[in-house]
Amino acid sequence: NAGVMQNPRHLVRRRGQEARLRCSPMKGHSHVYWYRQLPEEGLKFMVYLQKENIIDESGMPKERFSAEFPKEGPSILRIQQVVRGDSAAYFCASSPPVVRSGYTFGSGTRLTVV
Amino acid sequence: KNEVEQSPQNLTAQEGEFITINCSYSVGISALHWLQQHPGGGIVSLFMLSSGKKKHGRLIATINIQEKHSSLHITASHPRDSAVYICAGGVAGNQFYFGTGTSLTVIP
Numbered sequence: 001n002a003g004v005m006q007n008p009r010h011l012v013r014r015r016g017q018e019a020r021l022r023c024s025p026m027k028g029h030s031h032v033y034w035y036r037q038l039p040e041e042g043l044k045f046m047v048y049l050q051k052e053n054i055i056d057e058s059g060m061p062k063e064r065f066s067a068e069f070p071k072e073g074p075s076i077l078r079i080q081q082v083v084r085g086d087s088a089a090y091f092c093a094s095s096p097p098v099v100r101s102g103y104t105f106g107s108g109t110r111l112t113v114v
Numbered sequence: 115k116n117e118v119e120q121s122p123q124n125l126t127a128q129e130g131e132f133i134t135i136n137c138s139y140s141v142g143i144s145a146l147h148w149l150q151q152h153p154g155g156g157i158v159s160l161f162m163l164s165s166g167k168k169k170h171g172r173l174i175a176t177i178n179i180q181e182k183h184s185s186l187h188i189t190a191s192h193p194r195d196s197a198v199y200i201c202a203g204g205v206a207g208n209q210f211y212f213g214t215g216t217s218l219t220v221i222p
Contacts, residue, residue, distance in 0.1 A: 107156030
């Protein structure tokens, strides 16, 4: 059981490029959550997804950010036209439908926009 | 004011000391999580509590539902315990409110 897998671990993008962050949930977990951790700040919720369905995207910025969790393959957090302020650590977590002891975080993707 | 508040923000201890990190929350939660994050590293879930007390090795977590307060204790602290410890309150809809973390440094 490989746990929650995020890739890449580090991603460097120039301003205006697109960033794609991937998250493969733990085996048996059907729910995925994305969080952002800005430098010197705490974790902030972005979006909560099930397969082919966005449950809650109240934490997503209104523009340039999107997320999906297709029937096959990992969940993708996509940031279009990145700006310096997007530089952060992006963490994914997964859980079974009811969160008990099964809430597990990935190692994160550190995005640097230059 | 954050829904979840932690104290202290920073903590330095000598190796072997008993450490306590506190977490207070102002929202109704279904469970409280304690997370550990090493510098530049991922996040590890240490405990999930809805009542009482849990122990894992040198780590102990307690929660008082009436007082909306939880504590994380580390006995016989070690330099490898140096990390940021984050308290998170789980609410309906599988959402979480996170504290800003307590940065712990254990000096040999």
